[in-house]
Amino acid sequence: MKGGVFRIYTIGYLLFLYAPVVLLPIFAFNDGTVIAFPLQGFTTRWFTQMWSEPGLWPALKNSLIIAVSTAILSTVLGVLAARASTRYRFPGKAPVMGLIMLPLVLPEIIVAVSLLVVLLGIGIPLSIFTVILGHVLMTTPFAIAILTSAFQGLDRSLEEAAYDLGETPVSAFRLVILPLVMPGIISSMLISFTLSLDEFIIAFFLGGTQVTLPVYIFSQFRFPASVPVIMALGTILVALSVLLLTVAEYYRRRGIAKSGGKDTGGFL
Amino acid sequence: MARRAQGAEAEAKGGLLLIAPPAIYALLLLLAPLLLLVVYSFLTDGYLEIVRDFTFANYHEAWTNPLYRGVMLRSLIVSLLVTVATVLLAFPVAYFVSFHVEPSRKSTWLFLITIPFWTSYLIRVFLWKVILGYNGVLNAGLMKFGLISEPLTFLLYNTNSVVITLAHAYAPFAILPIFVALEKIDRSLLEASQDLGESRIVTFGRVTLPLAMPGVVAAVLIVFIPTIGDYVTPQLVGGPEGRMVANLIQLQYLRLDNYPLGSALAISAMGIVAVISAIFLLFTRRYLKGTK
Numbered sequence: 001m002k003g004g005v006f007r008i009y010t011i012g013y014l015l016f017l018y019a020p021v022v023l024l025p026i027f028a029f030n031d032g033t034v035i036a037f038p039l040q041g042f043t044t045r046w047f048t049q050m051w052s053e054p055g056l057w058p059a060l061k062n063s064l065i066i067a068v069s070t071a072i073l074s075t076v077l078g079v080l081a082a083r084a085s086t087r088y089r090f091p092g093k094a095p096v097m098g099l100i101m102l103p104l105v106l107p108e109i110i111v112a113v114s115l116l117v118v119l120l121g122i123g124i125p126l127s128i129f130t131v132i133l134g135h136v137l138m139t140t141p142f143a144i145a146i147l148t149s150a151f152q153g154l155d156r157s158l159e160e161a162a163y164d165l166g167e168t169p170v171s172a173f174r175l176v177i178l179p180l181v182m183p184g185i186i187s188s189m190l191i192s193f194t195l196s197l198d199e200f201i202i203a204f205f206l207g208g209t210q211v212t213l214p215v216y217i218f219s220q221f222r223f224p225a226s227v228p229v230i231m232a233l234g235t236i237l238v239a240l241s242v243l244l245l246t247v248a249e250y251y252r253r254r255g256i257a258k259s260g261g262k263d264t265g266g267f268l
Numbered sequence: 269m270a271r272r273a274q275g276a277e278a279e280a281k282g283g284l285l286l287i288a289p290p291a292i293y294a295l296l297l298l299l300a301p302l303l304l305l306v307v308y309s310f311l312t313d314g315y316l317e318i319v320r321d322f323t324f325a326n327y328h329e330a331w332t333n334p335l336y337r338g339v340m341l342r343s344l345i346v347s348l349l350v351t352v353a354t355v356l357l358a359f360p361v362a363y364f365v366s367f368h369v370e371p372s373r374k375s376t377w378l379f380l381i382t383i384p385f386w387t388s389y390l391i392r393v394f395l396w397k398v399i400l401g402y403n404g405v406l407n408a409g410l411m412k413f414g415l416i417s418e419p420l421t422f423l424l425y426n427t428n429s430v431v432i433t434l435a436h437a438y439a440p441f442a443i444l445p446i447f448v449a450l451e452k453i454d455r456s457l458l459e460a461s462q463d464l465g466e467s468r469i470v471t472f473g474r475v476t477l478p479l480a481m482p483g484v485v486a487a488v489l490i491v492f493i494p495t496i497g498d499y500v501t502p503q504l505v506g507g508p509e510g511r512m513v514a515n516l517i518q519l520q521y522l523r524l525d526n527y528p529l530g531s532a533l534a535i536s537a538m539g540i541v542a543v544i545s546a547i548f549l550l551f552t553r554r555y556l557k558g559t560k
Contacts, residue, residue: 006364013361017384017439020395023405027398035398037408077290088283089276096287100294105490107497109514110534113521114301117308117531137297140290169282198388201499205522217390221504227394234391241386249379 024238028231035227046232053229059216062128063197066212070135070196071189077136078143078188079181085144086151104141111137112205119206126208134202139192146191150184150255183255190248194241213237309531318527326532336516336533343512344540346427347496350434354491355484357435358442362483365443366450378447385440393504396433400424400505425507433501438494442487449483450476481555489545496541513537 028047032040050056084090085097103111115134116126124130154177162172178185200214207215217233220226309326312319330336365377384392399405400423407419423429453476461471499514506512513533520530 006360006368010361010364013357013439014380016436017381019399020392020436021384021387023395023398024391034403036401036403037405077293080286081290084283084286088279088286090280090283090287093283093287096291096294099299100290102294102298105493107494107514107538109497109499109517110302110305110538111298113517113530113534114305115297116521117304117527118297118301121304133297136293140293144290194386198386198390200390214388214390217388218500221390221394230391230394234388237391238387241388242383245379245383245386249375253375 021238024231025235027228028235030228033225033228035231046228047236049229050232053226055211055216055219056213056233059211059213062207062210063213066128066131066135066203067193067196069132070139071193073132073136074139074143074192075147075185075188077140078147078192079185081140081144082147082151083177086148086154101141101144103138104145108138108199108201109205112202115202116205126206126210128207128210130206130208131203131210131212134206135196135199138199138202139195142195143188143192146188146252147181147184150181150187153256154180181255183251187248187252187255190244190251194244194248197237198241305531306535308528309535311528313526313528326528327536329529330532330536339511339516340513340533340537340540342427342510343496343514343537344544346430346434346502346510346512347492347541349427349431350438350495351488351492353431353435354438354442355446355487358439358487359446359480359484362443362446362450366447378444381443382440385437389437390500390504392437393433393501396429396436397424397505400429400432424505426510427506429505429507430502430510430512433505434495434498437498437501438491441490445486445490446480446483449480449486453479478555481552485549485552485555488548493541493545496537 026039027035029042029044030039031043081100085093111134119126119130158176159172162176167175198214200218203212203215217230220230310322312321312323312325361381365374369377402419402421402424404424406423410416411419457475458471461475466474497514498512499518502510502512502515517530517534520526520533
């Protein structure tokens, strides 16, 4: 066996990483209102009970509107920034890129309170729209990270060939570059969507009376009786995000293969 | 020459045109709000509205009130503990994937490592509560195997549970930068060291580790800076003695409606983090420079 001790350690570490994720479906199908061992037997009633939860559906609708808008907006901004940083040299590039990437390390609560202060200052009422503003800020750095690797692998001569054949910069971008970075764009949209769907703090501060799915889940944790339903909901969400991520990973790898780059692995 | 200068100018123009929308977005919705937050932290909180009187009182309150000072200090200690634990635990994993996994299977391993990170953060934190609780999974398991006779109580609602949960949440942030740094190491350097008669351990200490330092430094910063502002984990598993600065900020903003004091707390926490990060970078400077 290659790696010996390190392999055993890494597998142990993966068990630690997966412990909560593995427990989730166990409790979602457990026929007991208390989230603890020993298990009480198999049931699907938490999943059926989910359909009649009054607060859940508006929260889901809000979350989907926010996540889809965030995915589109942050990917558009990400394409512009990634293209600018990989293809062009311009004054002030380092500080500007630094500012745009800052939310990657900035605690979300800082982003949330500073935006709250501004929005209330100018008198913009809190709503889904203000949550989208915050989410785009937070997911754009991730979009840029993914798209930069897609743009980096591009062969400049393909673009030059298009110019020689009479294409304008805009049409060359649309006909040559865009198809090549499409997998990166899809991957960026899926990642931004997933991040936005799961984001809590910004939605909690900037949503006002509009509740998103994580805010709804957080409020339900206060009532022990509704926790099993949340476990069922969580199981569906986890299954869905694993599916989305697998698709995103597939496109990311295909994108790297397409532009002739080498796979260095990972989203970040 | 003139033509080249013209080309550079055109290129700069193209670049600026492209970067303008994301840059303006970040200026308006990130930089301007952060600056306003700084301004707010010097204003006076009046009844129902904020009075435009310049004052240091908020900072005085944030730094001298034993309650705030205690929470700030605890947040700092928790962040440092989480950082040390996460980076130390993550290093061998990154090392394994970089040095002992077939190149074609590396991205699959990384994918496996990142999957739990993308599942609902709130629900993951809640499940740590289920694992660590008095009637929790861990206690039930240990009792079943006869390792303990009664449930351990030091697991949940204190600093321990906050550290464990955050070390879990930030794991991929530590593994990925270290992995990237390890991947960049020229393997022939390791062979050279061993050809010159150094043992594996000495080779690790004198060649691998110094060359991996840029990744370790990045991992430390990317874990340390956001953890101090985490709200969900201390709220759900921290209990009364596990509260951190984000809980205080939330309290000031959404419950007590004292924006100036909330801002002063937020800016203070960011200031402490920035100073510690700067000192840390200063100490690790030689590693970052030496690895060209």
